[in-house]
Amino acid sequence: MLVDRYQKFASSGLGRQLVRRLGLPNPYPLRRDAALATPVLVGGASRLPFLKQLETGPAPYGALVFDASDIVAVSDLRQLHDFFHPTITQLGPCGRVIVIGRSPDSVAQRALEGFVRSVGKELRRGGTANLVHVADGAEDGVESTLRFLLSGRSAYVSGQVIHVSSVSPVGTLEGKVALVTGASRGIGAAIATVLGREGAHVVCLDVPAAGDELSKVANSVGGSALQLDITGDPARLTSYLLERHGGVDVVVHNAGITRDKTLARMDSSLWDSVLEVNLACQERINAALLSENVLREGGRIVGVSSIAGIAGNVGQTNYATSKAGVIGMVQTLAPVLAARGATINAVAPGFIETKMTAAVPFATREVGRRMNSLSQGGLPVDVAETVAWFASPGSGGVNGNVVRVCGQMLLGA
Template sequence: MADRYLHFTGTAPGRFLTGRLGLPQPAELRRWSAEHPRLEGSLLHRTAGGTPLAGLAGVLARTGLTVTGDPAAGERPAGVVLDATGVTTVAGLAEVHGALHPVVRSLTPGGRVVVLGAPLSRDDHHQAAAQQALEGFVRSLGKEIGRGRTAQLVRTVSATAAESTLRFLLSPRSAYVSGQVIEVTDTEPAAPESWDLPLAGRTALVTGSARGIGASVAATLTRDGAKVVCLDVPQSRAELARTAESLGGTALPLDITAPDAADRIAAALPDGLDILVHNAGITRDRRLANMAADRWASVLDVNLDSVLRTTDALLESGTLRPGGRIVATASIAGIAGNTGQTNYAASKAGIIGLVRTLAPRLAERGITLNAVAPGFIETKMTAAVPLLIREAGRRMNSLGQGGLPVDVAETTAWLASPGSGGVNGQVVRVCGQSLLGA
């Protein structure tokens, strides 16, 4: 559904009127396209604190952006990467201010700020305090820089392990991701043969992919080189077949809650699976006092229990190969809660629990498990939301607008990349830095 307010504020009368009334003035986001695959402008690389992160300069050079230490006179950089991994004291935080204060206002619309931090030390509480301070700094910066700009914090001890993450955050693919804290382990990933086709030779299964976010995920994984199997309920057989055919993929009509669902998936994938995307989900909203037991049970069964059962079975059977990727779908409702959605929020919070607990155990097999947590995404479901609630959902984030299914898809594709082996057990919000929750 078209966001008429967003388009209106992009016109001269719209800018004048909303400016006079003090209303939000969201900037139209520039997402990835084959014609514009990169940010347009230079990338500033600055350091705060002590020893810089080894190898970072080389990683940034491989992004395809022109890397510089200082902008030329009148230049508007497209992004800033601040290496703050060496900040260990409160005094060192002054260097963070000193590095970003002079340049943050000059960033191009849609520009990126990525701060690199270090894991919190268990032995040095001064270092831990200074590094934790970066989180509050970045989240606040993301809420104030405006004009479609974003800010993120990446905690890592290895530049090469963070390369896939930096490429994602410093590209148009991350347009609706802001205010996130992403931890990258020192696991050295196997870099893809081609960063343009990072999923070449890999097989992906996307549940709930007949339409909406799932169809967009399937399309994006296909763009990145994967062979995709599209799964959805038999009632959506015709639409599922059209989606799969358009992508050169395979349609698998199947109720994911069926007792034999995992067995049928394994039978359809005799050569195994590299990427498992749990996207299928439903809502049955009612306040708890008015919620019948069947509404509760159906949401928990589709959104959580089927994910647990299917994941366990595909891991046990070996269908999901070593080095595989699992991406589940949580929600900001599972983080912050939502009126009328006790069932839905419980199911999505359960996904977060699954990710945080199972991911470390899967690391021994080179498998990662992460989750995306969408906020207000423009779909048929949100188009049916009453007007005032819909407008509130769109505006209550740092970017002042709803996201698109492709925003969730791009984040999923990054997490599914073989180069993202250091990203494990993370829950990444795709919400434009929603003002709800953390």
């Protein structure tokens, strides 16, 4: 992984002066710890019990939280200006802005999205802004989501709209069994590490060719290594999970490949291989997990999409198609899993600092790093922390969501 030399320069004495004088991107060092941002200033309806538990105090604020549940008419939107206009400049480094709304089935509630996304682009010094829609009756199911968004673990998540639809029991991943595909390196290894940190036994899966790296990851997290090509018969995987662990609680479909060519130069083998690994085999695995009751009650399935599946990308028609398909898979299966007391969600990473992105040309890499509100690339752990939030037993009310981990990339929705 390459060091972001521009970020180091921008943090130096001379660099800070030039960045300020020339209006250059300013990639502020992000806080990635588990502590909640404090003190918190709360405004609006304050209908959520969890808000009363937050530590309040004088400026500078760690977070500004506004409960916009009572906003029903366009004229009510003035409450946003009244609360944030005098306080937004009092937000400290790596501050958090969270707006809480109801289901976006009214003009005024839908308007909250534009407000939050614009605020996210105005914040400086590593600040983020997100919107949480809380369905009626789900007020007690939002704690897991707010804890994630208020902590440093959501460092690279900004400009997102999250829907909490129901209440779920609290709990941890301690003693749960989690399957992570493509776990031998990069984002997959980070996901395995974070889930292991949270107490899960992680089954680390990858192709036999990655066996040595896979074993190192599995040993480091106290999990087990499974060398398996996921494009084969899913019965081998389901049999392993049932025989060794009696089932599985969390499934993270991280395995994926790229075979980039412009469409005119892309032969059918490049198309077929990407669609097979990134989408088709995941559908087959999900079907087998559900039909054979391998996914336990309260189970979690997490897909890994991409900003390419939302905005598209030159030379990646196959990849973007597969990653948009992951979003479709989430939307299709969400009600099916809800009926079984389970959930399915997806992360959509933007530019993440991995060996793969370190190999792209310098100019392309720099554009990827700077074209977001935080003016820097994310880390594999940023994706992993978002996956862990989805996987948490306390996130049972979060179902059918696709959350971009992209620092609020300036391209895409």
